[in-house]
Amino acid sequence: MINFLNLYKINECYRKEIDNKIKNILDSGWYLLGKECENFENNYAKYIGTKHCIGCANGLDALRLIINGYGFKEGDEIIVPSNTYIASILAISQNGCTPVLVEPDIKTYNINPELIEEKITPKTKAIMVVHLYGQAVQMEKVWELAKKYNLKIIEDSAQAHGAGLNINGIFKKTGNLSDASGFSFYPGKNLGCLGDGGCITTNDDELAQKLRALRNYGSEKKYHNLYKGFNSRLDEIQAGILDIKLKHLDEDNEKRRKIAKFYRENIKNKNIILPETYDEKSHVWHIFGIRTERRSELQEYLSKNGIQTLIHYPIPPHKQPAYREWNDLSYPVSEKIHNEILSIPISPVLTVDEAEKVTEVLNEWH
Ligand SMILES: *Cc1c(COP(=O)(O)O)cnc(C)c1O
Numbered sequence: 001m002i003n004f005l006n007l008y009k010i011n012e013c014y015r016k017e018i019d020n021k022i023k024n025i026l027d028s029g030w031y032l033l034g035k036e037c038e039n040f041e042n043n044y045a046k047y048i049g050t051k052h053c054i055g056c057a058n059g060l061d062a063l064r065l066i067i068n069g070y071g072f073k074e075g076d077e078i079i080v081p082s083n084t085y086i087a088s089i090l091a092i093s094q095n096g097c098t099p100v101l102v103e104p105d106i107k108t109y110n111i112n113p114e115l116i117e118e119k120i121t122p123k124t125k126a127i128m129v130v131h132l133y134g135q136a137v138q139m140e141k142v143w144e145l146a147k148k149y150n151l152k153i154i155e156d157s158a159q160a161h162g163a164g165l166n167i168n169g170i171f172k173k174t175g176n177l178s179d180a181s182g183f184s185f186y187p188g189k190n191l192g193c194l195g196d197g198g199c200i201t202t203n204d205d206e207l208a209q210k211l212r213a214l215r216n217y218g219s220e221k222k223y224h225n226l227y228k229g230f231n232s233r234l235d236e237i238q239a240g241i242l243d244i245k246l247k248h249l250d251e252d253n254e255k256r257r258k259i260a261k262f263y264r265e266n267i268k269n270k271n272i273i274l275p276e277t278y279d280e281k282s283h284v285w286h287i288f289g290i291r292t293e294r295r296s297e298l299q300e301y302l303s304k305n306g307i308q309t310l311i312h313y314p315i316p317p318h319k320q321p322a323y324r325e326w327n328d329l330s331y332p333v334s335e336k337i338h339n340e341i342l343s344i345p346i347s348p349v350l351t352v353d354e355a356e357k358v359t360e361v362l363n364e365w366h
Contacts (some may be wrong), residue, residue, distance in 0.1 A: 002345050002354045003104070004308040007187055009349040011194065014244050018194075021240040031236050033216065035305040040239040043246055047162075048175040050201040052208035056215045059158040059274030062093030062198040063128075065232060066154050066180045069210045072097050074127040076186035078154075081111035082318060083334040084130040088156045088295055089317050091182075092128070101318060101326075103333045107276050109133055109289070109341075112333075113141035120145065126152040131160035131174045133312070134190065134256075134286035139165060139177050140225070146173070155181035157201075158242025159286040161191040161254045173279060175201040190286050191249050256285040259346050259355050263288060266359045271366070272298075273340075287312050290362075291340040295338060298365060299342055305361045310343045 011018065024081050025036060037055050043118075045053035056062050072078065074096040080088050082101035092099040100119050105112040116127060127146060129137040146153045155178045157163075164173035175181040185197035202208055210227070213220045218229025257280060264274055273291040277283045289312060292298050302309050316327035317335045344358055 002307045002350075002357060004310050004343070004345050005188055005347050006349055007192075010192075010347065013349070014241075014248075016194055017244045018241055022237055025240055027235075032233050034236050036236040036239040036243070037234050040234070040243040040246070043243055044199060045201060047246060047249070048181075048201045049172050050176050050181075051203045051205065052220045054200045054202075054208060054211045054215060055239060056198045056200065056211075057232040057234065058190075058196040059156075059182055059186060059189075059198040060091055061230065061232040062158075062184065062200045063088060063154065063181030063213075065095055065155060065211055065214055065230065065295075066182060066200055066207075067091060067097060067126075068230075068269055069180075069207050070126070070152055072125050075123060077121060077123040078125060078128055079116055080128045081130050081132070083109065083313075083316060083337050084132060084156065085158070085313060086320065086322070087158070087184075087319050088128055088130050089323075097125070098123075101331060103330075103331055104132075104337065106336065107335055108135060109275070109311050109337060110135060110137045111142075113138065113145075116142065116145055119172040120149050120151075124149065124151060128154045128156060129178070130156040130158075131163055132287075133275070133289055134160050134163055134284040135275075136160060136163045136165050136174050136177070136282045138278065152180075153178035157181045158184035158186075158189060158198075159249055160284055161189065162246040162249050163284040164281055166279065166281065176203070179204055181206055185238065186337060190253060190284055191242065191245060193241050193245075195238055197234050197238040197242060198232075199234065210314070236349045237294040253284045255348040255350075256346055257283070259350055260285040260288055261353075262355050263344070263346075263359060267362050269363055269365060272362060285346055287343045289341045289343050291337070292342065293340060295340055295342050299363055302344075302361060306359055307345065307361060311341065312343050313338060334351065 041053040058270045157174045160174040180202040185193045215232045218227030
């Protein structure tokens, strides 16, 4: 059986270092907001290229905290892609703001920048871009619109640790392409911990200071509450583990790129559409999504041949019971993607033999 993702195998690579780290933290007697968190925040900010990194409890909270930190509230509109994972949209709703859905580009699966401007109203406060499946959004048009209409840009980088764009010859990473970015360290992400974790990266000093308070009950000083804050902290054990794995992130992403390149060069089947990318560095292949009109048939065929696949995602947000008010709306590009996309195995621990087997089985499908 070729697993979609073998998390045990991924973390087993760092077993000794992780065991040691956990032991040291246990011995230290300090488990929250201590030197492991601070150290990881410094190293992650350096890695992304931002002035600040603020650890928090998960990726959803990272986005919720940003929106709350900017003071967006009831009636404010935030633009977001219609095919994103539900968390991006929940972060907006949970702050009382209105998510305004914009269709993706069928080639990149990222928000279609050409469709944003027509959705901007006097109530629009921000554009949330999502670097979906690990591919950085082409930001030029988004930057231009944010400037023209005085909007904030928020990145949802939960699937894109280490991806980036070449801007005038300088490589800028996702998480450093906007006013503030949310990351998730959910175990299955490109940089994942052994539980829940997340962070915010930003160059905005004022926001960073506020977020440090907001994640900890709104207090800068214990029992003095400046804001109606959250409890959303990155614990010492997760921060310590993330710091170990961060050192290998680029290497791990390169392994994913190698597999993606192999798939793109060798999967040849007229019934299957392969994902496209602009350039190597813009994509870290969190997901390798192929498309076919006969998805359930293909998924069953792969499963019979010992290949596990997943669907990211089977139901678009506007068709979810949670967003009943949108159920009658139509977003045809999103719906097409949700009906056709299928994620095949890709990870730093997928072997060449396994990638060859997946390719061979796919090429024999008709
Ligand atoms: C995983 C994910 C999130 C949420 O992260 P959690 O840590 O699970 O809360 C948000 N947005 C996207 C695009 C994600 O893939």
